[in-house]
Amino acid sequence: MKFLCVGAGFSCAVIARELAQSGHKVTVIDQRSHTAGNCHTERDKETNVMVHIYGPHIFHTNNETVWNYLQKFGEFMPYTNRVKAVSGGQVYSLPVNLHTINQFYGKTFSPKEAKAWITEQSDQSITEPQTFEEQAMKFVGKDLYQAFFKGYTAKQWGVSPTKLPASILKRLPVRFNYDDNYFAHKYQGMPKNGYTEIVDNILNHENITVQLNTPFDETMLSEYDHVFWSAPLDAWFKHQFGKLGYRTLDFEAFTDEGDFQGNAVINYCDEAVPYTRITEHKYFASWEQHEKTVCYKEFSRSCEDGDIPYYPIRLAEDQALLSQYENLANQAKGVSFVGRLGTYRYLDMDVTIAEALKTAQGVLDDLANNQAIQPFYFA
Known part of the structure; x- marks a missing residue:
């Protein structure tokens, strides 16, 4: 055919x-x-x-068939995505893990102590979260939600987290150890x-x-x-029924000498900062050496005619x-x-x-x- x-x-x-x-x-x-x-x-x-x-785009999967399929068409190098986040003038580790919790609250919790503390902070009255905000409040409580999720999510999606489905947050785990690998998949x-x-x-x-x-x-x-x-x-x-809604991304690219931010991805969680994150692309290929660096400031907005739809x-x-x-x-x-x-x-x-x-x-x-x-x- x-x-x-x-x-x-x-x-x-x-x-x-x-x-x-x-x-x-x-x-x-x-x-x-x-x-x-x-x-x-x-x-x-x-x-x-x-x-x-x-x-x-960072490749991560538990699907061995897909991983083996890609190996036939190109060589993959080990890469672990370790995301940092700027919130309230401080730099933290994402996803929220034991280091994030201890740094944010000024504590030295053990895993059990941190879990008990977060349970105390979280809103246990929410039994069936319907929105992103409810899911976050049930997961981590008001303080961590406002510090790391509320502003970033509003910028990323262009709407209040109260209007987003709870399912979106299921992609963002909370860890009670010091594991700062953003993904938990076998193949990365x-x-x-x-x-x-x-x-x-x-x-x-x-x-x-x-x-x-x-x-x-x-x-x-x-x-x-x-x-x-x-x-x-x-x-x-x-x-014919009208246009489905998509988000698009704008990138403000810039170069610098040496090293700009010391990490591949840094999220900017405060809503007052117009961009969602800065990515430094040479860190996605740590096996290479470069004297200069390229970074992207990333801005999310509604997709209009002529834009490239992203999600x-x-x-x-x-x-x-x-x-x-x-x-x-x-x-x-x-x-x-x-x-x-x-x-x-x-x-x-x-x-x-x-x-x-x-x-x-x-x-x-x-x-x-x-x-x-x-x-x-x-x-």
């Missing part, structure tokens, strides 16, 4: 590779001038630092030569044609048997709109929706790759059984 993949990020790259290896012809298009989507990396001309152009690392090389290697197959600087046009549909759509879900339907908001009004688009999508013929934008869900890289592998296998199985290709392949 002849397939068209719209978008040259991980979702479509993996699907294209799996289908190509089974003998199908796949064309991958992207309106941008590069592959790898928002994971795109390239060398900064002034400093030679490998820069994550659309903000840092950074690609030695950047993500773009890996995506290019995945796309490097005789049955795959890549066309960059190529926006999707409906006239293309007559040339292909099926489309995989990793662009925004509502865009496929020409926003879905999924507030109540978006959920209602989403259900209308999902109903349309489930009836659509000749298209499958994939990835963070195509399915309007917040997905980490490992989940994106796992779902792409599952989608490709589902398509191959359906074709083998003379079944129609489905619009969605995630559970």
